[in-house]
Amino acid sequence: MIRLYILAGFSCLFLMMHLNGNLNKYINTKYAYLSESAIVLLVTLFVFEFIRLYAKEREANRRKTKELLGDEKVGGDDHAAHGHNHAHTHGHSHSHDSHDRDHEHHLHHAHHDHDHHGHSHDEPIRWKRYLGYGILIFPLITGFFLPVQTLDSSFVKAKGFSFPNFDASADNPGFHQFLKPDTSVFYGKQGYAKVSKKELEEFSNMKNVELNDINYLKGLESIYNYPTTFTGRTVSFDGFIYKGEQVEGNHYFVFRFGFIHCVADSGVFGMLVNFPSDATFHDDDWVHVTGKLNWTFYQPFKQTIPELTVEKWNSIPKPKDPYVYRA
Known part of the structure; x- marks a missing residue:
C-alpha cells in the first residue's frame, strides 16, 4: 500500500509543478516533455499497482470465506460422527497418547526454530525496505511543503x-x-x-x-x-x-x-x-x-x-x- 501512495504522490508532485508554473525552477523548459512522460508513466504504474492490490485483497477475502465455510462443514461432520468414533477412539487413545505427545513436542520445537530462523532473516529485509521508502518519501515532503526558492x-x-x-x-x-x-x-x-x-x-x-x-x-x-x-x-x-x-x-x-x-x-x-x-x-x-x-x-x-x-x-x-x- 505504501508503494501505491508513493506513486500517487510523485504523480501529483510533477503535475503540481506543471500547473503552478514551477517546473522551470528545476529544468530547462525545453525538456518539459520528460516530466510529462514521467507523469504518464507514474499514473500507469499507479493503476497497475492498484489493480494488483485489489486482486490480492479479493483473493484473500475469497480464501478466508472458503476456509470459514470449510470449518462449518467439518464441524457438522465431526458432530455426526462423534458417537460412532467415540468407542473406537477410546480404545486406542491410551496406546497413542505417549506417541502423540512426543510428536507434538517435536513439532513445537521445530516450529519455534523455524520462527526464530525466519525472524533473523526478515528483520534486515524489513529495515532496508523502510529505509528505501523513507528515501522516496523525503523529496515528496520537501516538494509539497517547502517553498520554491528563486536563485539570487x-x-x-x-x-x-x-x-x-x-x-x-x-x-x-x-x-x-x-x-x-x-x-x-x-x-x-x-x-x-x-x-x-x-x-x-x-x-x-x-x-x-x-x-x-x-x-x-x-x-x-x-x-x-x-x-x-x-x-x-x-x-x-x-x-x-x-x-x-x-x-x-x-x-x-x-x-x-x-x-x-x-x-x-x-x-x-x-x-x-x-x-x-x-x-x-x-x-x-x-x-x-x-x-x-x-x-x-x-x-x-x-x-x-x-x-x-x-x-x-x-x-x-x-x-x-x-x-x-x-x-
Whole structure:
C-alpha cells in the first residue's frame, strides 16, 4: 500500500509543478516533455499497482470465506460422527497418547526454530525496505511543503563566488559554471567546434548584439568563444547586480542565472560592467545595460574577461521568470 501512495504522490508532485508554473525552477523548459512522460508513466504504474492490490485483497477475502465455510462443514461432520468414533477412539487413545505427545513436542520445537530462523532473516529485509521508502518519501515532503526558492545574489555569496578556477571541469561541468556558459563538455571536440561556429553565424552579422531571454546563453557563449569578433560592438542585456568583494570602483557584475539542462548544471552567467561614476546599486537590483564591449585582464581571476563600458542603462523590475535557458 505504501508503494501505491508513493506513486500517487510523485504523480501529483510533477503535475503540481506543471500547473503552478514551477517546473522551470528545476529544468530547462525545453525538456518539459520528460516530466510529462514521467507523469504518464507514474499514473500507469499507479493503476497497475492498484489493480494488483485489489486482486490480492479479493483473493484473500475469497480464501478466508472458503476456509470459514470449510470449518462449518467439518464441524457438522465431526458432530455426526462423534458417537460412532467415540468407542473406537477410546480404545486406542491410551496406546497413542505417549506417541502423540512426543510428536507434538517435536513439532513445537521445530516450529519455534523455524520462527526464530525466519525472524533473523526478515528483520534486515524489513529495515532496508523502510529505509528505501523513507528515501522516496523525503523529496515528496520537501516538494509539497517547502517553498520554491528563486536563485539570487545570496546563493552567489553562499557558494563563495571567488572564481577559483576559470576552467570548466569535464567531470563535473556544473560545478564551475560561471560568467561563461560552456557547453563544450557535452560535445566532442569536433562536434563542439561545429556547433559553436553555427551559433556564431547567428550573432556575427549583428551590429548591435541584443541578448534576450531566448538567446542570452548562446550569445554570451559566442562572445566568450570569439572575443575579436565582438570587440567594439554594442551589446545590451538584462541582469541583476552583484558587487562582490573583488570588484572595485564603479565596476559591477551583471548576471543571469541560467540552466543548460537542469538545476544540476545551472550557473550564474554575465560579464563585468563599467558604469558611470554617478550610478549606485545594491545587490539584486535589476538593470538593462547597453554599452561597448572590450576585454580586460582581471587580476583576481588571472584571466582576460569581457568588460562592457556602459553608454546607457535603466533600472527594470525583476522578471517574472528570472532564469534563462539554453535553447
